[in-house]
Amino acid sequence: MTALSVPEDSLFGLDNLPYGVYSVDGSAPRVATRLDNHAIDLGLLLGTDGDNAVFEASTLNPFMAQGRARWVEVRAAIGEALRGDVPHEAIHSLTDVTMHLPVEVADYVDFYASEHHASNLGRLFRPDNPDPLMPNWKHLPVGYHGRSASIVVSGTDIVRPQGQRKGPQDPEPVFGPSVRLDIEAELGFIVGTGNAMGTQIAADEAEQHIFGAVLFNDWSARDIQAWEYVPLGPNLGKSFASTISAWVIPMLALQEAKVSVPDQDPQVLSYLQMKQPWGLDVDLEVAWNGQTVTRPPYAEMYWSPAQMLAHTTVNGAPTRTGDVYASGTISGPEKDQRGAFIELTWGGAEPITVNGEERTFLLDGDEITLTATAPGANGHRIGFGECTGRILPAR
Structure with a gap:
């Protein structure tokens, strides 16, 4: 002993x-x-x-x-x-x-819960629109359904995806390896017990179903995504890989990390209303080849994890033990708080310096590591471990 x-x-x-x-x-x-x-x-x-x-x-x-x-x-x-x-x-x-991999992933949904991230992408892609957010964004947690089979544990190498892309100067689409490979620093939430088909999980009851949280990197091929996503949204630009940390932090350990979500205006519909909508005070860091390049704050997220789960089931969709839903890119109001390189480098127009080199998107051999801490009991901080992946050449 x-x-x-x-x-x-x-x-x-x-x-x-x-x-x-x-x-x-x-x-x-x-x-x-x-x-x-x-x-x-x-x-x-x-x-x-x-x-x-x-x-x-x-x-x-x-x-x-x-x-x-x-x-x-x-x-x-x-x-x-x-x-x-x-x-x-x-x-x-x-x-x-x-x-x-700590869980057998049943289903996977990725949300888009950061107003700062959604606004930045709106300004990038729709510069002439006075409102960078789409009309539905403050009324519901926007998300897409991904592939559970491509969720891997930290330390797994990521093969550069191939697919169709069409740049501004290309007369026709071309096929080949992605040249705008990106990350998305997120939190993932794991459903411990689900709901039967035809029933719903109320927002105020969601925490009874959420087992814990992990770090989540939603690797994104921005050039493949840009060509395919209209009108039905992300598919091959996202489905090749997502990485999660190996340790699942129980929601029971995150009680001291609970904070209020930002003011939700306009008022959300009744099924998304909560007595006290809560977010989490989790501070993330993103290291690119060992250099910290951004520190996204989860406390800035507009939609609560509970609201995301309530929205997932409001139409009667079932959830199961092992379902994973992710927050979407975590970004804050400052440039050094942006959780994706498409934001951090403003679509590649503003390179950042990584270990003495100007960089925009990921090159073969690059390694990304997400880490995070949150307030715990007794004034201590608790950690999430690491969420690491290294890019291998396309096959």
Whole structure:
């Protein structure tokens, strides 16, 4: 047995306790929590009898499906167990483990919830329009349905996508690798328990269904996207890959990070109204080949995660354990708070300097890492880990 100590400034102390799936030396994947720089096997910590058999699963889905009351119970049990002596065989240094995709993703929807991001893109693409936002934007959380199969865990290389594109000087569309490959720094939210087809999740009840949050990079081929998206929206420009962080931060750990959303004017329709619409005070950083280039603030997001889930189900669409919905690009009012390179470089017209070189969009070999922190309990900050991907040449 081992007594674990955690530095006071650790982003993964007892007030965080995220969930992930790990393996060691090719063993079967199992469920773990993280304490400082260790993965703690939950089956070996809490046992695997009865309801705890879910900790031997290769994804978090069986545990998430047990529901919110069980999430509360397990979180308390983990905290109590880690304050005492821990079985030595349950403790693994993060340097010795392989982290896996933590959930089996059922469905995936991506939203467009940042007014700053939507306004910047409106100014870029519709410079003559006095209102950069589309008429529906402040009435509903705009989103598109993506491909769950292309969501990968942090550390997975991303192959440059190919597709049709048509630049301003091209007389006809051409086919080839994307030359305007971009990122979108987002948060992703994971549905723990869903709703039956034909029913809805009310905005004020959404948190009963949301298990946790991850960092989310919605890789975007802007040239493919620009040619294809009218009239039905993103498809191949988005569907090739999205990366999530390996550790799922429970919503129970993010209670101190709750903040009010910006004033929603005009008043939203009744199904989107909440007693107290909440956002999250999460500070992100985007590193491009090791250099921090932007710091997007999630607290600026116009639409609440709860409103996004309520909107997803208002037409009676079902959600399932493992569904992921993402916030869309997180951007703040300042240039160094923009969460996509199409904004940061103003469509490529204003390059930024990365490690001494002027850059606009991603080149082969580039590596992007998202990190984030948020207020936790007892005045501490909690971390989300890393969300990293490296670009490989087109195949």
